[in-house]
Structure formats: C-alpha cells, structure tokens
Amino acid sequence: MLDWNKYSAVAERFQFKAQYQDREDLKHNIILALANQRIRNSQNGDNPLTEPAMLRIASHTVADYYRDLRRNAKISLNTESDDGEGNTVELLDTIADDKAIDVKAWIDARIWLMGCPNRLIEIAHKRLRGMALEGKEQEYLRRFRLKSQKSLF
Numbered sequence: 001m002l003d004w005n006k007y008s009a010v011a012e013r014f015q016f017k018a019q020y021q022d023r024e025d026l027k028h029n030i031i032l033a034l035a036n037q038r039i040r041n042s043q044n045g046d047n048p049l050t051e052p053a054m055l056r057i058a059s060h061t062v063a064d065y066y067r068d069l070r071r072n073a074k075i076s077l078n079t080e081s082d083d084g085e086g087n088t089v090e091l092l093d094t095i096a097d098d099k100a101i102d103v104k105a106w107i108d109a110r111i112w113l114m115g116c117p118n119r120l121i122e123i124a125h126k127r128l129r130g131m132a133l134e135g136k137e138q139e140y141l142r143r144f145r146l147k148s149q150k151s152l153f
Contacts (some may be wrong), residue, residue, distance in 0.1 A: 006054070007034040014058045018065055022084045120144055 009031035
C-alpha cells in the first residue's frame, strides 16, 4: 500500500528548491516518482521505501527538474548584457555580421599596399586575371616572399 502522506512530506521538503511558479509541479513530480518506485519495488518483491531512499529519489527529481530547465532555457536577443566596459548592449547587437567589412583589416591592407612595390602589385593583378607570369616575374615574387618570411622570424 502506498503511503501518500510520507511522500507528500518528503516532497514538501524539496519543493522550495524550484522556481516559485514551478514549486507545486515539482512537488507532484516527486510524489509520483516515489509512488512509481514503490510500485516497482513491490513488483520485484522488495521492501517498502526507506527514508534515505525517498530523499535520494526526491533529490534526483530535483536534479531532473533543473536539467530540463537548462535544456529548455530560452534567451531573447533583446536581453541586455554588459559589454565588459560598463555599457549595456542588447545581445542582438553583439552578433557578428558576415557581410560587414573588417575596417581594421581593410585599413591595414591599404597601408600595406601603399608601401608595397608597384611591380609586385602588377604581378598580383596579373595573377588575379589568371595570366601566366614570366620568368623574371616569378623570380621577383619568389625573392619578395623569401624576404618577407625572413622578417617574420
């Protein structure tokens, strides 16, 4: 025979671990978990549930509640967040745009091209068009690459 009063007493001890709006639901889930376990035990010929066993089942039910809560968490893109500098921004504003121009990289490329030899730029344009390079052009490109590799190390 199921002892609903004991199950309810155990569930009342654990219901406060849930969010306010979910406390009654958690209480009922714990009571049902205890009753289901008692039914399984009686089918196997085991003894009734002990107090520690009931507490263990209740704690597992609370853990399941929080696991489900994390899995079903919904985040709004309109939620405000701290940007690390003390400012608040919406999450929507922090999403990277694939079509946006990386201004820093673009400026760095422009500055690099300003200091780049004209002959190298002509070779680059020729390669972009798919034209074959002459022997002197290939040698110039190879030397420039070797020179730039040495400066990196």
